[in-house]
Amino acid sequence: MTKKPSSQAKSIDEDVEFLEDDDDNQMDFDMAALNLGEKKTKTAKPKKVSSMASTPANSQPSSPKVSPLAKIPASKRVDVEAEYAKRSSEKAKLNMVVIGHVDAGKSTLMGHFLYALGQVSDKTIKKYEREAQKIGKSSFAYAWVLDETGEERSRGITMDIATNHFETKSKQFTLLDAPGHRDFIPNMISGAAQADVAILVVDATTGEFEAGFDANGQTKEHALLVRSLGVQQMIVAVNKLDVMDWSEARFEEIKAKLGTFLVQAGFRKSKLYFVPVSGLTGENLVSRSADTPLNQCEPFLIYESRFLDQFEPPMRPLDRPFRMAVSDFFKGGIGSSSGVSVAGRIDAGHVQVGEQVVAIPGGETGIVKTMQVNDETANWGAAGDSCLMTLTGLDIMQLSSGTVLCTPSNVVPVTSHFEAQIVVFDIKVPITSGFPVILHHQSLNEPASVVKLVAIIDKSTGEIIKKNPRHLSKGSTATVRIKLANRPIPLETFKDNKDLGRVMLRKGGETVAAGVVTQILSFGS
Numbered sequence: 001m002t003k004k005p006s007s008q009a010k011s012i013d014e015d016v017e018f019l020e021d022d023d024d025n026q027m028d029f030d031m032a033a034l035n036l037g038e039k040k041t042k043t044a045k046p047k048k049v050s051s052m053a054s055t056p057a058n059s060q061p062s063s064p065k066v067s068p069l070a071k072i073p074a075s076k077r078v079d080v081e082a083e084y085a086k087r088s089s090e091k092a093k094l095n096m097v098v099i100g101h102v103d104a105g106k107s108t109l110m111g112h113f114l115y116a117l118g119q120v121s122d123k124t125i126k127k128y129e130r131e132a133q134k135i136g137k138s139s140f141a142y143a144w145v146l147d148e149t150g151e152e153r154s155r156g157i158t159m160d161i162a163t164n165h166f167e168t169k170s171k172q173f174t175l176l177d178a179p180g181h182r183d184f185i186p187n188m189i190s191g192a193a194q195a196d197v198a199i200l201v202v203d204a205t206t207g208e209f210e211a212g213f214d215a216n217g218q219t220k221e222h223a224l225l226v227r228s229l230g231v232q233q234m235i236v237a238v239n240k241l242d243v244m245d246w247s248e249a250r251f252e253e254i255k256a257k258l259g260t261f262l263v264q265a266g267f268r269k270s271k272l273y274f275v276p277v278s279g280l281t282g283e284n285l286v287s288r289s290a291d292t293p294l295n296q297c298e299p300f301l302i303y304e305s306r307f308l309d310q311f312e313p314p315m316r317p318l319d320r321p322f323r324m325a326v327s328d329f330f331k332g333g334i335g336s337s338s339g340v341s342v343a344g345r346i347d348a349g350h351v352q353v354g355e356q357v358v359a360i361p362g363g364e365t366g367i368v369k370t371m372q373v374n375d376e377t378a379n380w381g382a383a384g385d386s387c388l389m390t391l392t393g394l395d396i397m398q399l400s401s402g403t404v405l406c407t408p409s410n411v412v413p414v415t416s417h418f419e420a421q422i423v424v425f426d427i428k429v430p431i432t433s434g435f436p437v438i439l440h441h442q443s444l445n446e447p448a449s450v451v452k453l454v455a456i457i458d459k460s461t462g463e464i465i466k467k468n469p470r471h472l473s474k475g476s477t478a479t480v481r482i483k484l485a486n487r488p489i490p491l492e493t494f495k496d497n498k499d500l501g502r503v504m505l506r507k508g509g510e511t512v513a514a515g516v517v518t519q520i521l522s523f524g525s
């Protein structure tokens with residue numbers, strides 16, 4: 001297929017214009033871009049929540065007869081909100097995803113960054129250098145800090161999300177290194193769904209920035225995806241500038257091109273930080289490097305508080321009912337204890353050791369026996385925390401990818417039919433009724449179809465332009481109904497839960513739309 005760079009660039013810019021959010025308030029992207037603000041649309045109320053015969057607790061919140069904390073002796077109960085307030089006066093915790101086109105240098109940059117911070121020993125790096133050299137991939141030694149599997153190392157690509165931790169002066173970061181290769185975008189989405197902030201890595205070398213930035217590259221797609229998933233603050237690491245002789249003109253050219261696109265994609269200029277770096281040679285990662293001409297302009301540092309410390313911690317929905325979307329699970333507890341281990345990020349509310357939780361769908365309950373929060377033993381966890389917990393009393397057969405752990409008094413709805421407001425990306429074929437897609441929701445991807453085009457909406461006013469349109473073309477904002485093909489999934493309206501209320505629609509390996517759930521519909525409607 002031949003590419004027409006200039007016209008394609010324009011069409012993408014036009015497509016994303018609606019995402020622009022120049023409000024100085026910390027307005028949420030979806031509220032702005034999808035016109036879900038209270039003034040503009042009616043409050044979306046779930047009509048009727050579906051129910052599955054096998055899942056008694058899967059629909060409407062049930063009233064518990066006993067408190068989920070009943071099994072914990074009063075003396076051992078944790079006042080999580082008070083503890084959380086204490087913890088918040090310490091360092092704020094943020095999840096940061098590293099994104100960008102394949103081979104932009106994400107793993108190398110972050111591996112070198114962690115090494116420079118002292119998180120990885122000299123001995124380990126030397127070992128990686130020796131081993132990487134043996135298989136003819138010596139330039140990948142730093143990438144191996146994050147690319148841990150044999151296949152990732154031999155192929156020289158990241159395939160799944162790698163997690164690491166580090167601290168700055170005022171923040172604690174959980175770092176999620178996402179794969180850049182288009183085949184692994186589902187893994188990238190599941191990592192980005194957990195992120196509060198992002199680092200977008202671009203390759204500054206001649207032709208490579210352009211390849212990542214064109215319509216088939218992942219630079220734009222990743223940036224749009226993280227923005228659609230709620231990320232508002234981002235560092236752009238303009239990487240491999242060592243190859244470009246630290247050309248200021250090249251840095252400024254990339255900053256201008258990408259900056260324009262990112263602002264159109266809904267990022268605020270003041271929340272974007274451009275940094276010229278080299279992940280391979282290590283310039284500007286944790287300290288200013290003296291001998292790059294670019295350092296004469298500004299303090300260009302990733303680490304020294306200038307950028308990472310400026311990220312604002314997001315508001316955590318602590319007062320909402322407990323929700324944790326399960327990203328992984330296995331038999332056996334933490335350490336050698338019995339039970340089932342479940343990993344995920346707490347989307348809302350909080351949970352503590354001894355508390356009863358319910359797995360949806362299925363409705364089976366378990367008790368939290370032990371917990372690790374951000375890789376450390378803990379007796380409670382709250383919204384925003386990456387959590388690994390051992391559950392007892394729960395059959396592993398009740399868990400599947402996409403399970404959401406909830407508090408028994410208020411469980412997440414389960415449905416295979418819902419209404420969403422979507423924004424349509426740069427698609428080649430218009431979306432028509434019956435359009436098959438892969439629905440991405442948290443770490444889940446399921447076959448589905450857009451069964452009804454309800455209305456096209458004006459991007460700026462939120463008013464309905466056309467009811468029952470015959471098709472949706474690129475750039476449109478619309479209300480649609482979506483049906484899952486194989487099974488119902490736990491899902492919430494965006495109004496009720498910002499994490500569980502977001503969806504991505506992909507087809508043929510490309511993202512066709514992103515949106516938020518506005519109504520849970522019953523099976524028949």
Ligand SMILES: Nc1nc2c(ncn2[C@@H]2O[C@H](COP(=O)(O)OP(=O)(O)OP(=O)(O)O)[C@@H](O)[C@H]2O)c(=O)[nH]1
Pocket residue numbers: 100101102103104105106107108109139140143156157158159178179180181239240241242243277278279280281
């Ligand atoms: N010269 C130079 N090469 C770099 C730099 N950063 C990364 N590289 C090289 O670029 C190649 C790809 O690096 P990776 O870190 O694996 O890239 P990635 O973006 O993590 O790749 P995926 O995760 O598979 O998308 C390797 O050969 C690196 O050595 C840099 O700053 N300068």
